[in-house]
Amino acid sequence: MTGQIVVQFLTGLASAASLFLIAAGLSIIFGVTRIVNFAHGSLYMLGAFIAYSLTQRLAAGTAYGFWISVLLAAFVVALIGVVIEILMLRRIYRAPELFQLLATFGVVLVVQDAALWIWGPVDLMGPRAPGLDSAVDILGQRLPEYDIALIVISPVVLGLLWLLFHRTRWGILVRAATQDREMVGALGRNQAWLFTSVFFVGAFLAGLGGAIQLPKGGADLLIDLNVIAAAFVVVVVGGMGSITGAFLAAILIGELQAFAVLVLPESTLVIMFLAMAVVLVVRPWGLLGRPMGEHAPGQAAEPLLRPATPRARLAWAALIGLLLVLPLIAEDFTLTLTIEIVILALFAASLHFIMGPGGMVSFGHAAYFGLGAYGAALLATTLNTPMELALLAAPVVAGLGALVFGWFCVRLSGVYLAMLTLAFAQIAWSVVFQWYEFTGGEDGLLGIRRTPWADDRIVFYYLVLAACGVAIYAMRRMIFAPFGYAVRAGRDSRLRADAIGIDCRRFDWMAFLVAGAMAGIAGGLYVYSKGSVFPDEMSIPRSVDGLVMVLLGGVQTLSGPIFGAAGFTWLQDEISRLEYWRFILGGTIIGLVLAFPQGLGGIWRQIEALIRRRRATGIEAGR
Amino acid sequence: MTTRRVFLAAAAAVLAASVFGAAARAEETIRIGEINSYTRLPAFTQPYRNGWELAVEEINTAGGVLGRKIEVISRDDNGKPTDAVKIAEELVSRDGVVMLAGTFFSHIGLAVADFAQQKEVMFVAAEPLSDALTWAKGNRYTFRLRPNTTMQAAMLAEEAAKLPARRWATIAPNYKYGQDAVAAFKAELLKRNPDVEFVAEQWPPLFKIDAGAEAQALANADPEAIYNVTFGGDLAKFVREGKLRGLFEGREVVSLLSGEPEYLDALKDEAPAGWIVTGYPWYAIDTPEHRVFVNAYRAKFNDYPRLGSVVGYNTFKAIAAIIAxxxxxxTDKMIAAAEGITVESPTGPFIFRAIDHQATMGAYVGRTALKDGKGIMVDWFYADGADYMPSEEEIRQMRPSN
Structure with a gap:
């Protein structure tokens, strides 16, 4: 028995190794540049693929060739990271917070299709490490030799990183920049190259993580998304920016998973997120993290939100008029697509409600969309509730969820808050996913039909338009009501808002509740538009879609999420006929990010500013 | 400025593509809408696409059906059921397809089947394995080609029951398909050998297996035999870790789908030997109709067929037969024609049964072996799907009457 436990423990340590490498890279990049790098998983995947190709060519089958390949792959990935930084991220450091996240999401899509194109669709099984391809006997159990190598490698890397950060001039600069970026700049350091070099190191570690796990796994096209959530969990549990924290957290998560497999095999889906939720509730900055400033340095304060100008009102009226007559002029499918866009616009607007005015980023907003959807669907399938009642119940169910989850989340801030929302969303998802008897699990709930009067596509279209229109307008009114001003005060200056007697946390909590309930309305309508519901509606990709819509539209404008939802949904529908459509979608997102750092909704504002500048220079020239 | 121009060019290209796409559609073709997870699971769906492309080419070269050519409008569902439903709607209302076909994942198959029932469109499901598709949630408009989870599990259980092993352990991906596959195998094995016991169950998350820990946990339970449902990358990792840790030494392994080239070939020289599997030994099936298929496939794609290729091929051959x-x-006439139709195929004739719309296409069952650094199937036989279905009485009880 002891032998079994010891070997299980060592196995957990081994799987912690590549987790630590990717998390350390992510943590370093975030610490200095404050970029939430979604593409870090893609770098890891590239590391695996490149190392695979190299091991096939460089002195294949020799230990020397294997380890050179691993290091070389990490180096190539580091160069790719540098290219991404110089060509893309460097241009948008001054864009609103989290906008860089959108750019990195574009990179994820591009890399997915590029990898498919270069390496083909078949899973590649990693080569075994020459010289380390058998097992050793430990207390009567067998442990692969390569596991031992991994157990040794990760503390060695930790030690090297410690030396790099504490014994070199570069490391001291990086630590200084992590604490106060502007001061480092004021002292005359070239920040651009500091950032580039940090990206080099971070990408190198991601590539190394991907390469080094080859003998345990291999290279396939799904590992980027599979690993990125785990990497974020490790970084956040350890504390953003803390390498030692990432090391401890990787071991914690690795061991938890290893023993959960032994004790409670069904818990494999959720154990990691449960652990993160517990850690964040107890330690809001992770195990070894330190509190951070509310905003990344070097960024302009958020501009004021202003009520619409007369011209904008006119434009809105025209848009609504067009939507009202759409059934007369459009074909059936255009109407179906518009229904989906309008519903997703409400979903995106509800996310924007907490992200923009509330300043609370959510990585798990799909939870409330899904709770609304499942609330309505379960009422319809188990109790035969009519559509009208089920639709009314959807925001209640979602609102209750938001009330509970929000109570914990508003106690945190920044990325920690975002990751706690993700943890709750994953917990809710795994309940729906695994409670087969009640929710149907993966197979979902089917056969949810509309009440006869709303069965017609056109009638349902008007129902959706009315419900979503009223909901979006209500949120807009709230933002310009005292409630909204209080929420925004809490976002912009917590101390001052507290000082004049605003209970910021309570207002945040209420904003969370509103956003959740609104997402629930969208979820309920979505179920009746499709006739079925699946756990995917609560999963990470749905949350990411929401984020992309909001960021694409522009966090700083109220109309942003609506344009973001419309643009993203329409574009995806149009191009998904093409074979490498993810490449085009990703490229388009990157292009938009570079061209319009204010988002789609901010285009008009950007043009206005341009005209004003032209005029100003014109006056100067004429003087 | 340049980036903006690039973006405009890209947008123009997209628009142009959609406009020309519409114009290029020939008149007078029979349009079939095809939906599958091309970006989510390319390893399985690309050979599948090759398969149906070959079938459609053959059908059209021979003059098409009803004097008209078959035109397939194929779309990627992105691995999401709601996307699949949206695309199905677009295919039916905008592209005017007469029938839907395809899908890989069970939940996506179920979503499209539900849509088919709602909109009264015929749907021929190709890959999805869920029992529910033709039984508990079956409907009048949905037909399915491949043998479902219970049928395949029963084929394996029949072989497993001949083994002396009494203590069994299972490992399956942690989602509905894995759960169903384990439950079906347990039931079928207990039916044949009431004295077996199941001593451990492992549920790794799909495509995220922690193979070392899972293999170790199975070894700790010390079973006499193991039933495996993991596939793809999970299977490769599980095999490697299991071998290193001596998990398979002195133990029988019965493994669902692992003999399919899609999964077995990825293992290369590490393919396990002696496992009892379902699969597709394309290199050894020596019937005239299969030889013709393999030769045509190799000539067209310069590659050997996978099981997905056969599934794609058979699906569209069946569709052509139904329309003819x-x-x-x-739709009503096609459904009437499909019920009880016999379709000739490279893997032998199969019937779409009238009672549940399930095809009797079977699967190949055999043992794995290593030959020339590659996994193959030996001692295999073709298990006809018709022999592994519940009685008509049982089906009538499971299937909603509509």
Whole structure:
């Protein structure tokens, strides 16, 4: 028995190794540049693929060739990271917070299709490490030799990183920049190259993580998304920016998973997120993290939100008029697509409600969309509730969820808050996913039909338009009501808002509740538009879609999420006929990010500013 | 400025593509809408696409059906059921397809089947394995080609029951398909050998297996035999870790789908030997109709067929047969024609049964072996799907009457 436990423990340590490498890279990049790098998983995947190709060519089958390949792959990935930084991220450091996240999401899509194109669709099984391809006997159990190598490698890397950060001039600069970026700049350091070099190191570690796990796994096209959530969990549990924290957290998560497999095999889906939720509730900055400033340095304060100008009102009226007559002029499918866009616009607007005015980023907003959807669907399938009642119940169910989850989340801030929302969303998802008897699990709930009067596509279209229109307008009114001003005060200056007697946390909590309930309305309508519901509606990709819509539209404008939802949904529908459509979608997102750092909704504002500048220079020239 | 121009060019290209796409559609073709997870699971769906492309080419070269050519409008569902439903809607209302086909994942198959029932469109499901598709949640408009989870599990259980092993352990991906596959195998094995016991169950998350820990946990339970449902990358990792840790030494392994080239070939020289599997030994099936298929496939794609290729091929051959028999593309007539139709295929004839719309296409069952650094199937036989279905009485009880 002891032998079994010891070997299980060592196995957990081994799987912690590549987790630590990717998390350390992510943590370093975030610490200095404050970029939430979604593409870090893609770098890891590239590391695996490149190392695979190299091991096939460089002195294949020799230990020397294997380890050179691993290091070389990490180096190539580091160069790719540098290219991404110089060509893309460097241009948008001054864009609103989290906008860089959108750019990195574009990179994820591009890399997915590029990898498919270069390496083909078949899973590649990693080569075994020459010289380390058998097992050793430990207390009567067998442990692969390569596991031992991994157990040794990760503390060695930790030690090297410690030396790099504490014994070199570069490391001291990086630590200084992590604490106060502007001061480092004021002292005359070239920040651009500091950032580039940090990206080099971070990408190198991601590539190394991907390469080094080859003998345990291999290279396939799904590992980027599979690993990125785990990497974020490790970084956040350890504390953003803390390498030692990432090391401890990787071991914690690795061991938890290893023993959960032994004790409670069904818990494999959720154990990691449960652990993160517990850690964040107890330690809001992770195990070894330190509190951070509310905003990344070097960024302009958020501009004021202003009520619409007369011209904008006119434009809105025209848009609504067009939507009202759409059934007369459009074909059936255009109407179906518009229904989906309008519903997703409400979903995106509800996310924007907490992200923009509330300043609370959510990585798990799909939870409330899904709770609304499942609330309505379960009422319809188990109790035969009519559509009208089920639709009314959807925001209640979602609102209750938001009330509970929000109570914990508003106690945190920044990325920690975002990751706690993700943890709750994953917990809710795994309940729906695994409670087969009640929710149907993966197979979902089917056969949810509309009440006869709303069965017609056109009638349902008007129902959706009315419900979503009223909901979006209500949120807009709230933002310009005292409630909204209080929420925004809490976002912009917590101390001052507290000082004049605003209970910021309570207002945040209420904003969370509103956003959740609104997402629930969208979820309920979505179920009746499709006739079925699946756990995917609560999963990470749905949350990411929401984020992309909001960021694409522009966090700083109220109309942003609506344009973001419309643009993203329409574009995806149009191009998904093409074979490498993810490449085009990703490229388009990157292009938009570079061209319009204010988002789609901010285009008009950007043009206005341009005209004003032209005029100003014109006056100067004429003087 | 340049980036903006690039973006405009890209947008123009997208628009142009959609406009020309519409214009290029020939008149007078019979349009079939095809939906599958091309970006989510390319390893399985690309050979599948090759398969149906070959079938459609053969059908059209021979003059098409009802004197018209078959035109397939194929779309990627992105691995999401709601996307699949949206695309199905677009295919039916905008592209005017007469029938839907395809899908890989069970939940996506179920979503499209539900849509088919709602909109009264015929749907021929190709890959999805969920029992529910033709039984508990079956409907009048949905037909399915491949043998479902219970049928395949029963084929394996029959072989497993001949083993002396009494203590069994299972490992399956942690989602509905894995759960169903384990439950079905347990039931079928207990039916044949009431004295077996199941001593451990492992549920790794799909495509995220922690193989070392899972293999170790199975070894700790010390079973006499193991039933495996993991596939793809999970299977490769599980095999490697299990071998290193001596998990398979002195133990029988019964493994669902692992003999399919899609999964077995990825293992290369590490393919396990002696496992009892379902799969597709394309290199050894020596019937005239199969030889013709393999030769045509190799000539067209310069590659050997996978199981997905056969599934894609058979699906569209079946569709053509159904339309030809119906003499029309009217949904009711096609359904009437499909019920009980016999379709000739490279893997032998199969019937779409009238009672549940399940095809009797079977699967190949055999043992794995290593040959020339590659996994193959030996001592295999073709298990006809018809022999592994519940009685008509049982089906009538499971299937909603509509």
């Amino acid at each position: 028999k119906a003499g029309s593309t009217d």
